Amino acid sequence: MSYLELRDIHKSYYLGKEEFPVLKGIDLNFDLGEFVSILGESGGGKSTLMNIIGGLDRQFQGSVTVDGTRLNHSDEKALDHYRRDTIGYIYQAYNLIGHLTVMDNVLIPLDMTTLSKADQKKRAAELLDRVGLKDQAHKYPNQLSGGQKQRVAIARALASDPKVIIADEPTGALDSENTKEVLEILDGIAQEGRLVITVTHSQSVADAGTRIVHLADGKIDKDTKLRDAYPVTDTPRLKSRLLPAAVSYTTAYKHFNFNFWRNSLIVLGTAVGLFAVMLFSGLGNGISGYINKQVNDLVNPTAVSISRYQKSATASTSGSGGSSKQAQAQQQQAMQQSASSMTGASTASSSTPTFSATQLKQLGNIKHVTGVSKVYTASSVTTSYNDKKATISSLQNWNASATSNTIKYGHKPKAGEIVIDKDSVAKSLSKNHWKDLIGKTITLSYKTTNKNGKPVTVKFKAKIAGITSKSAAASMASDNFVSTKTLTAAMNKANVSDKATSTVVKVDKIGNVNGVTKKINQLKTNDKRLYSATSVNSIISKIQTYVKLATNILSAIAAISLVVSALMIIVTMYMSVSARTKEIGILRALGESKRDIRRLFISESLIIGVLSAAFATVIALIGEVTVNHMLASIANYAFVQITVGNVVTVFVIGVVISLVTAFLPARRAAKLNPIDALAAD
Numbered sequence: 001m002s003y004l005e006l007r008d009i010h011k012s013y014y015l016g017k018e019e020f021p022v023l024k025g026i027d028l029n030f031d032l033g034e035f036v037s038i039l040g041e042s043g044g045g046k047s048t049l050m051n052i053i054g055g056l057d058r059q060f061q062g063s064v065t066v067d068g069t070r071l072n073h074s075d076e077k078a079l080d081h082y083r084r085d086t087i088g089y090i091y092q093a094y095n096l097i098g099h100l101t102v103m104d105n106v107l108i109p110l111d112m113t114t115l116s117k118a119d120q121k122k123r124a125a126e127l128l129d130r131v132g133l134k135d136q137a138h139k140y141p142n143q144l145s146g147g148q149k150q151r152v153a154i155a156r157a158l159a160s161d162p163k164v165i166i167a168d169e170p171t172g173a174l175d176s177e178n179t180k181e182v183l184e185i186l187d188g189i190a191q192e193g194r195l196v197i198t199v200t201h202s203q204s205v206a207d208a209g210t211r212i213v214h215l216a217d218g219k220i221d222k223d224t225k226l227r228d229a230y231p232v233t234d235t236p237r238l239k240s241r242l243l244p245a246a247v248s249y250t251t252a253y254k255h256f257n258f259n260f261w262r263n264s265l266i267v268l269g270t271a272v273g274l275f276a277v278m279l280f281s282g283l284g285n286g287i288s289g290y291i292n293k294q295v296n297d298l299v300n301p302t303a304v305s306i307s308r309y310q311k312s313a314t315a316s317t318s319g320s321g322g323s324s325k326q327a328q329a330q331q332q333q334a335m336q337q338s339a340s341s342m343t344g345a346s347t348a349s350s351s352t353p354t355f356s357a358t359q360l361k362q363l364g365n366i367k368h369v370t371g372v373s374k375v376y377t378a379s380s381v382t383t384s385y386n387d388k389k390a391t392i393s394s395l396q397n398w399n400a401s402a403t404s405n406t407i408k409y410g411h412k413p414k415a416g417e418i419v420i421d422k423d424s425v426a427k428s429l430s431k432n433h434w435k436d437l438i439g440k441t442i443t444l445s446y447k448t449t450n451k452n453g454k455p456v457t458v459k460f461k462a463k464i465a466g467i468t469s470k471s472a473a474a475s476m477a478s479d480n481f482v483s484t485k486t487l488t489a490a491m492n493k494a495n496v497s498d499k500a501t502s503t504v505v506k507v508d509k510i511g512n513v514n515g516v517t518k519k520i521n522q523l524k525t526n527d528k529r530l531y532s533a534t535s536v537n538s539i540i541s542k543i544q545t546y547v548k549l550a551t552n553i554l555s556a557i558a559a560i561s562l563v564v565s566a567l568m569i570i571v572t573m574y575m576s577v578s579a580r581t582k583e584i585g586i587l588r589a590l591g592e593s594k595r596d597i598r599r600l601f602i603s604e605s606l607i608i609g610v611l612s613a614a615f616a617t618v619i620a621l622i623g624e625v626t627v628n629h630m631l632a633s634i635a636n637y638a639f640v641q642i643t644v645g646n647v648v649t650v651f652v653i654g655v656v657i658s659l660v661t662a663f664l665p666a667r668r669a670a671k672l673n674p675i676d677a678l679a680a681d
């Protein structure tokens with residue numbers, strides 16, 4: 001029994017339905033230690049026969065038996081293993097991979113052996129030394145001469161320690177000197193007990209072997225033994241394995257680097273889209289946070305502001321009934337009311353209804369309400385300290401909607417005390433020593449009407465407990481508060497009614513604010529709505545809805561650029577598959593499977609996706625710092641807030657885009673027929 005046996009091999013090519021028979025019944029036996037040359041006329045089917053022996057061609061009739069086992073040509077994985085384990089290829093056109101160094105070319109088959117990385121490198125170096133290329137290991141193929149390239153190809157064919165070397169016209173492109181050297185190397189390979197099969201046109205090349213097989217008209221017409229085959233020793237061989245995934249990743253990375261500038265431009269294009277998505281999301285976070293902070297600084301977020309519901313306010317807030325126009329008008333009015341009461345502007349007029357004691361009690365009994373306080377607002381209050389005077393445009397009693405957040409110096413007003421605003425009041429009373437006003441007593445007076453409708457002046461004294469200061473954005477709000485007791489005592493003294501036109505209830509938790517607001521708005525007597533309640537929460541959520549909408553629109557615009565980037569990656573990957581068709585054929589011939597090829601292309605696209613996301617993150621973070629720095633003069637607040645969630649999202653988008661765009665080109669690459677791929681220019 002011979003090591004390799006071909007039985008009754010028939011092979012035809014088809015052009016449409018027309019059959020072109022090339023091999024018409026080949027029977028051949030090959031033994032280890034032989035150096036066989038296949039001679040024959042051009043177009044006679046020599047390469048076709050080699051592809052069948054090498055396990056690249058599966059479309060033929062007949063059988064190939066290797067070491068007693070018949071090859072199953074319908075089992076693609078078994079053929080991958082056969083090529084990886086048993087076959088080493090040498091081609092006339094060298095077929096080296098251009099973007100890998102000489103060393104890396106030799107390492108490809110070694111990656112599919114069980115040798116350690118260090119031993120693989122050692123063996124590759126030894127093989128390059130054997131073919132006389134020790135010093136050329138780090139060159140790229142295009143930096144070598146033809147003879148040198150062919151010797152690299154021989155070293156690569158030997159790397160996985162195969163038992164069969166197939167050399168398709170190995171000396172066809174070489175001068176006589178190089179031809180001689182290559183033939184000596186091939187003879188040396190046969191001497192090691194391997195089977196060397198070469199295809200040649202040259203009789204002198206054929207004469208260098210141990211046997212010549214002549215092919216004519218699709219059949220063997222002559223089989224001549226020139227000398228005995230070399231003796232075969234039973235030496236242990238390297239074991240093969242599937243290509244580890246890590247090798248595909250590193251090869252993809254090497255190819256990425258080889259085309260660094262082209263790939264960098266793609267990364268840049270994709271990163272710009274991802275960067276925009278990230279920056280706009282960060283801007284949305286920042287602006288939402290800023291609004292939240294500003295409004296919460298202005299008023300207590302657990303406070304619900306209530307006024308008596310007036311007919312003119314039309315439909316109910318629950319939105320039941322009424323046209324949309326009515327509902328809109330009502331909503332606008334509620335917002336204005338709430339904003340004005342929260343910002344302290346006086347809403348009282350002679351016709352404004354007041355709260356009765358029973359109504360205040362009713363509000364206090366609502367679940368989650370922890371306190372009810374009346375709100376009094378005095379307008380144009382004149383203050384004087386020593387000889388200095390100032391006007392407080394709006395003075396309120398310290399009620400539940402007030403927040404200590406605005407008090408920058410001192411504390412909230414207790415009985416007999418007041419807090420005044422730094423810019424409009426404190427600095428007018430004492431330009432340079434306004435802080436020293438804390439603890440000092442000032443006189444206040446304002447004009448109003450008493451219970452009988454007669455004009456009176458309410459006058460009182462209060463000790464300054466604290467000074468308030470707010471950001472520019474919040475400056476339209478009242479920030480002068482006097483203790484309720486002090487204000488009501490002064491009002492009583494001047495016979496001014498202490499019935500409030502506005503009240504504030506305090507809710508136990510922020511989470512219950514919306515519920516309480518809704519409940520108050522729904523309270524009715526005789527089917528008539530009683531109150532109009534608004535919380536800062538409802539204002540914030542309304543504004544935030546708009547901010548969110550704006551950010552989403554901006555992010556969607558950014559997403560369009562991502563679609564462009566995705567198309568760019570697809571086109572590049574398709575171009576890459578076309579440009580690397582030959583490489584795909586070479587890798588398949590060396591034993592890589594369809595999956596390995598798919599992984600190679602997907603890895604490269606994944607590198608582009610991950611690098612784009614990383615680059616986008618870096619520029620977005622730089623953008624965040626820069627924009628926040630630039631806006632620091634407007635408000636000391638980080639307007640762009642990129643969260644870990646934003647970064648993770650961008651990485652996920654980057655990875656998904658790269659996987660989706662690589663899918664089709666990678667599939668196309670994996671599906672290529674290895675023989676057709678090898679024939680590509």
Ligand SMILES: Nc1ncnc2c1ncn2[C@@H]1O[C@H](COP(=O)(O)OP(=O)(O)OP(=O)(O)O)[C@@H](O)[C@H]1O
Nearest residue numbers: 013014020022040041042043044045046047048049
């Ligand atoms: N994919 C193909 N489709 C159709 N015909 C093909 C295909 N590949 C090869 N042939 C034909 O099969 C015949 C044998 O080709 P093959 O390459 O095996 O010949 P060869 O003996 O190696 O020739 P040469 O010595 O010139 O390289 C030729 O006539 C060729 O045109």
